[in-house]
Amino acid sequence: xxxxxxxxxxxxxxxxxxxxxxxxxxxxxxxxxxxxxxxxxxxxxxxxxxxxxxxxxxxxxxxxxxxxxxxxxxxxxxxxxxxxxxxxxxxxxxxxxxxxxxxxxxxxxxxxxxxxxxxxxxxxxxxxxxxxxxxxxxxxxxxxxxxxxxxxxxxxxxxxxxxxxxxxxxxxxxxxxxxxxxxxxxxxxxxxxxxxxxxxxxxxxxxxxxxxxxxxxxxxxxxxxxxxxxxxxxxxxxxxxxxxxxxxxxxxxxxxxxxxxxxxxxxxxxxxxxxxxxxxxxxx
Amino acid sequence: xxxxxxxxxxxxxxxxxxxxxxxxxxxxxxxxxxxxxxxxxxxxxxxxxxxxxxxxxxxxxxxxxxxxxxxxxxxxxxxxxxxxxxxxxxxxxxxxxxxxxxxxxxxxxxxxxxxxxxxxxxxxxxxxxxxxxxxxxxxxxxxxxxxxxxxxxxxxxxxxxxxxxxxxxxxxxxxxxxxxxxxxxxxxxxxxxxxxxxxxxxxxxxxxxxxxxxxxxxxxxxxxxxxxxxxxxxxxxxxxxxxxxxxxxxxxxxxxxxxxxxxxxxxxxxxxxxx
Numbered sequence: 001x002x003x004x005x006x007x008x009x010x011x012x013x014x015x016x017x018x019x020x021x022x023x024x025x026x027x028x029x030x031x032x033x034x035x036x037x038x039x040x041x042x043x044x045x046x047x048x049x050x051x052x053x054x055x056x057x058x059x060x061x062x063x064x065x066x067x068x069x070x071x072x073x074x075x076x077x078x079x080x081x082x083x084x085x086x087x088x089x090x091x092x093x094x095x096x097x098x099x100x101x102x103x104x105x106x107x108x109x110x111x112x113x114x115x116x117x118x119x120x121x122x123x124x125x126x127x128x129x130x131x132x133x134x135x136x137x138x139x140x141x142x143x144x145x146x147x148x149x150x151x152x153x154x155x156x157x158x159x160x161x162x163x164x165x166x167x168x169x170x171x172x173x174x175x176x177x178x179x180x181x182x183x184x185x186x187x188x189x190x191x192x193x194x195x196x197x198x199x200x201x202x203x204x205x206x207x208x209x210x211x212x213x214x215x216x217x218x219x220x221x222x223x224x225x226x227x228x229x230x231x232x233x234x235x236x237x238x239x240x241x242x243x244x245x246x247x248x249x250x251x252x253x254x255x256x257x258x259x260x261x262x263x264x265x266x267x268x269x270x271x272x273x274x275x276x277x278x279x280x281x282x283x284x
Numbered sequence: 285x286x287x288x289x290x291x292x293x294x295x296x297x298x299x300x301x302x303x304x305x306x307x308x309x310x311x312x313x314x315x316x317x318x319x320x321x322x323x324x325x326x327x328x329x330x331x332x333x334x335x336x337x338x339x340x341x342x343x344x345x346x347x348x349x350x351x352x353x354x355x356x357x358x359x360x361x362x363x364x365x366x367x368x369x370x371x372x373x374x375x376x377x378x379x380x381x382x383x384x385x386x387x388x389x390x391x392x393x394x395x396x397x398x399x400x401x402x403x404x405x406x407x408x409x410x411x412x413x414x415x416x417x418x419x420x421x422x423x424x425x426x427x428x429x430x431x432x433x434x435x436x437x438x439x440x441x442x443x444x445x446x447x448x449x450x451x452x453x454x455x456x457x458x459x460x461x462x463x464x465x466x467x468x469x470x471x472x473x474x475x476x477x478x479x480x481x482x483x484x485x486x487x488x489x490x491x492x493x494x495x496x497x498x499x500x501x502x503x504x505x506x507x508x509x510x511x512x513x514x515x516x517x518x519x520x521x522x523x524x525x526x527x528x529x530x531x532x533x534x535x536x537x538x539x540x541x542x543x544x545x546x547x548x549x550x551x552x553x554x555x556x557x558x559x
Contacts, residue, residue, distance in 0.1 A: 014458065015454060018369075020362070021366035024359060024363075025378060028359045028363075029381050032427075033431070033434075036400050037396055039397075039400030039405055085301060085302050086302050086306065090302075093295055093299055099546065101302070101303065103542045103545070104311060105306075106545060107310050107538065109485075110541040110542055111492070113494050114494040114515055115534050118515065118527055118528070119313045119316050122316065122528075123312065123313060157309075173287065176288045186289050193288070215392070218494035222519070235390075238395060239498075239499070242395065247399065254392045262384070265383060
């Protein structure tokens with residue numbers, strides 16, 4: 001191995017292991033990530049275009065798109081505000097319990113989604129700690145789309161906090177000082193000085209939270225009530241079709257979900273690439 | 285010297301809002317899990333946990349996690365080494381591809397495995413003729429778990445190895461160290477904490493995966509039921525206390541994961557302060 005590396009030390013590749021690491025990586029990505037996706041296309045090949053279209057535009061399925069996209073959008077917007085607040089407080093202020101609060105931010109990632117699901121359903125049901133007083137003021141969360149949005153917001157909040165936090169940390173003190181010494185108020189300084197630095201990260205984090213919410217399953221199904229046309233999410237539609245052994249139907253809907261999430265992932269990656277390049281100015 | 289938002293009133297208001305909201309939104313659910321699990325006393329909790337089917341689910345879940353970790357470890361290290369130590373066409377594509385499991389809905393992940401390796405799939409059908417069944421059995425659970433957890437180790441390692449650069453390894457190799465020695469003596473000490481955290485994250489997700497596993501498992505009690513699936517069945521059977529007993533075990537793993545992260549961050553900060 002070392003002789004091989006030394007022989008090549010004249011080239012840019014001084015280090016050994018290119019072949020081995022490339023082999024493992026490509027083999028793994030092909031077998032684990034890409035090959036299974038071909039199974040989906042194989043299944044879809046058995047459908048005519050008209051059949052495919054009929055499945056993905058069936059009323060109950062379209063209603064599930066609406067519920068999923070609508071709730072995910074609300075959850076992402078709420079998280080954009082809430083996540084920005086949390087990131088700001090965690091970076092800018094010192095207070096007792098700050099380390100604990102910071103650790104708590106990762107809870108939704110660490111907690112299994114099914115656990116989050118039954119817990120939120122129990123808390124926000126009419127008899128639960130939160131549900132009982134929310135019901136008293138006329139707000140029903142469990143078994144409505146509000147509950148779906150809540151579960152989505154819970155599972156995806158770390159995306160916003162953890163994307164915004166490092167950018168906020170890297171912002172030099174001078175930026176603040178300049179704005180404040182020029183007499184800007186907090187509101188103006190935040191809008192005109194902080195936000196222009198922050199919003200690419202905020203958009204990235206919110207976008208990631210949105211994509212995650214679109215695909216979320218375990219945290220939602222317990223609180224959603226799963227009423228056809230009302231509170232059925234698209235991931236559940238796939239699950240329902242599978243239980244009916246309708247593999248073609250499940251695959252058709254899954255292909256829509258897969259396409260949308262991969263397109264969004266690509267868009268976020270391109271957006272992030274651009275944003276990073278802009279931060280490094282002319283060097284890149 | 286005043287910074288934006290440093291006025292006492294603004295500060296106090298924002299901190300209060302953040303703490304209150306996180307308390308209601310994040311901490312309360314955590315408290316509720318344990319409150320529900322122990323709502324009928326410790327002995328009921330204990331009898332729920334030591335139930336035969338629960339113990340079987342715990343065993344299966346641990347076995348899946350133990351098998352998943354080494355696979356993700358080898359892949360994560362290899363990929364991180366590849367994309368941070370070499371420049372080649374397609375490097376960025378590889379880095380985008382490993383994010384696929386994060387973007388794909390767990391249910392879709394389960395479905396694509398079921399389609400390929402199920403009895404009607406082209407690989408599954410062929411295996412079936414040799415009487416090998418992967419789906420609705422533990423190998424299927426293992427396969428989808430690997431799918432959903434494979435990015436974690438790589439994602440922890442790549443930024444770190446990128447920041448550290450390859451100078452130390454190049455020096456070692458130039459001085460005649462073999463590739464394996466270089467990795468073990470130079471790279472590994474530099475990345476061990478990130479590696480450990482990657483493993484902890486992989487474990488947390490492997491233990492808790494629900495959507496993908498519920499598609500391929502068949503959820504047969506005492507056979508292919510992992511702990512999250514068992515919890516769902518108990519909950520659907522109106523055995524809320526039993527379900528939350530399982531939930532408390534899983535929440536405990538989540539809490540240990542968070543503690544490990546905080547500990548590792550604290551360590552890194554302290555080393556930076558001394559450096």
